[in-house]
Amino acid sequence: MTSSHTISVLVDNEPGILARVVGLFSGRGYNIESLTVAETDAKENLSRITIVTAGTPMVIEQIKAQLDRLVPVHKVRDLTVEGPHIERELALVKVKGTGDKRVEALRLADVFRAKVIDAKTDSFVFEVTGTSDKVRTFVGLMESLGLVELGRTGIVAMSRGGEAL
């Protein structure tokens, strides 16, 4: 019965707004699978928060209603139910190794269209973007090839087509 939902929230970019949203989730026992936030409209002083959460349909409905009643929240959209949408995340993947492993890491990075953004004689930092699935698969492959550090942004998402949030 529980399913994962990607929710976009447009909020006033004011102090404490993230604490409000996160406090709502912890206070009411909802879970956060991924959370990203950044200012998206400097003129109107708005930020966009993308939250991936999971729950039963009744819980998801509550989460949206609870988010919407926060005073600085302008809009709440459940991308998962409101038609097709795209999700992307970015990861920085540091791999240490020499010889065959290094060559194999570079070859796989090419397959995944990961960019090399830092290189030393015994290490690479790759930048990979895509769906969470793709990022996870790439990271999985790097594990046996000398993965030493990983940073992920979490998901940003948007509906397909010309409509704006």
Next chain:
Amino acid sequence: MKPEESATTGADLLVKALIDEEVEVVFGYPGGAVLPIYDSLFKQNRLRHILVRHEQAAVHAAEGYARSTGRVGVVLVTSGPGATNAVTGLTDALMDSVPIVCLTGQVPTHLIGNDAFQEADTTGITRPCTKHNYLVKAVDDLARTVHEAFYVARSGRPGPVVIDLPKDVLMNKHDYVAPKKPVQHKSYRPQVKPELKKVEEAIELIAGAKRPIFYAGGGIVNAGPKASKLLTQFVHTTGYPITNTLMGLGTFPASDKQFLGMLGMHGTYEANLAMYHCDVMINIGARFDDRITGKLAEFSPKSKKIHVDIDPSSINKNVRVDLPIVGDAGHVLEDMIRVWKAKQPKVDHKALKAWWAEIDKWRARNCLAYKQDKETIKPQYALERLYHHIKDKDHYITTEVGQHQMWAAQFLKFEQPNRWMTSGGLGTMGYGFPSAMGVQIAHPDALVIDVAGEASIMMNIQELSTVAQYRLPVKIFILNNQYMGMVRQWQELLHGGRYSESYMESLPDFVKLAEAFGAVGLRCHDPAKLDDTIKQMIDIKKPVVVDVLVDKTENCFPMIPSGAAHYDMLLGPDDRAAKPVSEEGMVLV
């Protein structure tokens, strides 16, 4: 004029903004961080300040003021301990949807985060217990923030709003420019008008019902007195039965024959069985609280449910409903009445007659019956007599929390909204007395009575000093059973009669206590003298504490034990052996 040359400080500006919001009275307590505000208050005479004796009481007083008038209650406290003391009151106001603006002092902006003297992270602490809060970092933002705070506190589902005010912001010079009214928040716009299509669907469902019931709550109080009139009109038009939640008492006249009394854990037999057996439930401004639903899986299993609420998060939270209508109760009722008149639907008179016959059978159980003897005063009897003596007077009732609160809900009759102030959602012992002070401030000539327990009253007893100072003739009617009665009742029913720490050892002499504060104390333990004591209490135009010694072991019935279904009600002491509480029920509050 450049701001630095302005004659007014942030504090002066704040006071002007409050006056512009038509604030008449502020409940507060001073301290270092708010001294500039107290200085500004000193220099004017439009705003009245009521000095309480504890900040919690300031918030409850503002709640009583707000709930009995429909206006926003205003609180002023200092930083650190002033703000933390207010937290219980703020949480209470949040749970019961009471509009409050609470001004808290804060250390100057350059010291925030330094563990400065009397610094507390007030916006952090109050974030989960307010509807919204603000930290004002520049005096330029102050006026707008104050006006916006009032808008937020009173709009949509009302609630408490905190404005945290660093001392330097209060001392900086700045002119006040009155805002263009009305000030709104730039994006917060709760939906007040319902979708007409939904109202039409609702009317169809309501008209076709064979076993209908109205279930009306505190949202009708929030929607203003007109909503209660519309509710009464609509319920009369349909001829259907109605029940009220604890928070909704007074939104429909209790003396009306269509009224089934309160529902829920300590509600009447007829109200709860009607809820269980109904085929159409019309919830207006109530939130399916667990004190109402009991065991969710068995809550009104056969009904189609209509839910009118201004807050979409109240809908489908605990109970799935068939027809949600988002909007203000007053607007929705207006539309319902209009659509009903236009459609002139034919109701099923035969089915309704049978339904009322069934309800009358349940009523005949007389579930609130008790036996008064010549020896000891039964708490129910004390309240019946109290009601007898006040019913023709302009009166307001507040309560503390416990058995006395439930008996007050059962035995006092409320004919109008805004006359009944009680802590429902948080259940805060200590609410009733300060709340009564706030009511008395708003209605100086009315009879204001706090129905109290001897344990609860101790939680804000210091306010006797406040009522003495302002000569507020508040009456405290203590049903003294020498126990935390509600706790003792649960221990009796759920914990094998092990009365762990629920006996009120070493109680004060309430008569002497009253006298020590300059109030009048009365005591009564003889049923035959009760009427005289009550009359005396009413006649004394001063604060009065009445210590009514009642039966120590009386329990409050009916009772639906936690986790039980509506049909599993305990009606009296003999009932309970037959219905042991389930293990599932034991973990519930």
